[in-house]
Amino acid sequence: MNHVIDAFELLADPDAWGGPGGFGARTLEHLWYTALALLISAVIALPAGLVIGHTGRGRALAVISTGMVRALPTLGLITLAALFLGIGLTAPMIAFVVLAVPSIIAGAYAGVESVNPVTVDAAKAQGMSRWQVLTRVEIPLGLPLIIGGLRNAALQVVATATLAAYVGAGGLGRQLFLGLRTQDYAMMLAASIAVILLAIVLDASFEVTQRLLRRVPGLA
Amino acid sequence: MNKNMLAITGVALLAVTACGGGDDPLDTGGDTEADGEAGELVIGSQRYYSNTILAELYAQVLEQEGYEVQREFEIGQREVYIPELESGAIDVFPEYTGNLLDYLDGDNDAAEAETVHAELDQALPGDLEVLDYAEATDQDSYVVTADFAEEHDLSTVGDLADVEEDLRIASNSEFETRPYGIEGLAETYGVDLTLVPVEDSGGPLTLGALLDGEVEVANIYSADPAIEENDLVILEDTESLVLPQNVVPVVSSAVDDGARSALEEVQGLLTQEALLEINAYSQSSQASPADVAQWWLEEQGLNS
Numbered sequence: 209m210n211h212v213i214d215a216f217e218l219l220a221d222p223d224a225w226g227g228p229g230g231f232g233a234r235t236l237e238h239l240w241y242t243a244l245a246l247l248i249s250a251v252i253a254l255p256a257g258l259v260i261g262h263t264g265r266g267r268a269l270a271v272i273s274t275g276m277v278r279a280l281p282t283l284g285l286i287t288l289a290a291l292f293l294g295i296g297l298t299a300p301m302i303a304f305v306v307l308a309v310p311s312i313i314a315g316a317y318a319g320v321e322s323v324n325p326v327t328v329d330a331a332k333a334q335g336m337s338r339w340q341v342l343t344r345v346e347i348p349l350g351l352p353l354i355i356g357g358l359r360n361a362a363l364q365v366v367a368t369a370t371l372a373a374y375v376g377a378g379g380l381g382r383q384l385f386l387g388l389r390t391q392d393y394a395m396m397l398a399a400s401i402a403v404i405l406l407a408i409v410l411d412a413s414f415e416v417t418q419r420l421l422r423r424v425p426g427l428a
Numbered sequence: 429m430n431k432n433m434l435a436i437t438g439v440a441l442l443a444v445t446a447c448g449g450g451d452d453p454l455d456t457g458g459d460t461e462a463d464g465e466a467g468e469l470v471i472g473s474q475r476y477y478s479n480t481i482l483a484e485l486y487a488q489v490l491e492q493e494g495y496e497v498q499r500e501f502e503i504g505q506r507e508v509y510i511p512e513l514e515s516g517a518i519d520v521f522p523e524y525t526g527n528l529l530d531y532l533d534g535d536n537d538a539a540e541a542e543t544v545h546a547e548l549d550q551a552l553p554g555d556l557e558v559l560d561y562a563e564a565t566d567q568d569s570y571v572v573t574a575d576f577a578e579e580h581d582l583s584t585v586g587d588l589a590d591v592e593e594d595l596r597i598a599s600n601s602e603f604e605t606r607p608y609g610i611e612g613l614a615e616t617y618g619v620d621l622t623l624v625p626v627e628d629s630g631g632p633l634t635l636g637a638l639l640d641g642e643v644e645v646a647n648i649y650s651a652d653p654a655i656e657e658n659d660l661v662i663l664e665d666t667e668s669l670v671l672p673q674n675v676v677p678v679v680s681s682a683v684d685d686g687a688r689s690a691l692e693e694v695q696g697l698l699t700q701e702a703l704l705e706i707n708a709y710s711q712s713s714q715a716s717p718a719d720v721a722q723w724w725l726e727e728q729g730l731n732s
Contacts, residue, residue, distance in 0.1 A: 294640045
């Protein structure tokens, strides 16, 4: 139990948070990696997921391939990518995107599919184009599930972003690896707790967003 | 990117995906036969391919001498296996002098291979002893490319102080705090390096960073065949900042004189070239530690 107490003492120490290698800077790096990975993944996965949900085509392929991708070990992927691309942020970023894309695709197509077909028919009957049906009916009504996909992805990436430090990038993984290698278990635990807190805060902010969206008229 | 590195990565990937098996590697040790004949000796090894080959070498040599041997290989860290050695559950373990001394006595001030070995014998608990150390070492070493060494006329670590550019070193993150790390280099040699942490312990990623020019210096173990394959230059550590890590077997009192002399015979043959040859063969052939050990013993004419 001493390690746990030491870890919290370390986190309560302002000196541990300052400086270019402190917890503060590393937490910001960690958040930045997560945000960047989410952004790239969303640009790739949202359009793909929406098209799959809207047309119903490629659904089986999406289910199988995203399931397979999810089974890839992230550390192995980072190591392999880093052997070709060198050390730094690129290799882990690829791995994080691979990690995040399946959840976002699944959320997007599930969101569109969840819309009552009667509502979609009604929209078509009113003369809406396919684009209008997608943007004005399916996306707004499916938004909770679409954001749910982003939420899952964010949680996975923020927890895995520690691995960026394995190949020379920063983030809270730096403290975690340093603690592990030097048997400084208080530091290792402190970094883990920081990651956990970050994940909780991130998840809570998605929860708040989802609740606020529910109050907007016209959204599900 | 050569085939060899890919092969290593493949192995690394397998290691990453394979979660630890359920059986406890320690639960069968300790039962030695009571009838006075050559009892069963339990040999352990670290979770490191080169160390497991050394353990296999010891095992095969002891078997040739008629000892019954039980292999308990790939036990993770010293925190786990040193207590097992103390309790007599393991009888023979291939170790490295400096790191073991650091583990047992963090305040030691030994620097030479000889004094490290002597202090180690003192520091070992209970009946444990170390036999003679081999010439072969497997230790942190500061490595640069041949081109870089030539360009800046480098042969010792101290020469780095004269290089007029910002220097980066790829190493595990522990390099930040270890005595031979960033601070030690600055204090002892006046060399200022920026650490680029790469957590594969001098493996293919560290090597790649050096060859790609992402760092100028890399910390790669002295027994890594990659040093020779890539024509790298080990900078001489003239001030003995890195503790010598000679290969040495730790033995319990259950290891009798016959077994000890068999082990010392192998130790005598373990030169730096021999260890490099063994590691290189292991990496290129991807053979099991048992096959690598058998191959090398045959090469030495030690196999019956």
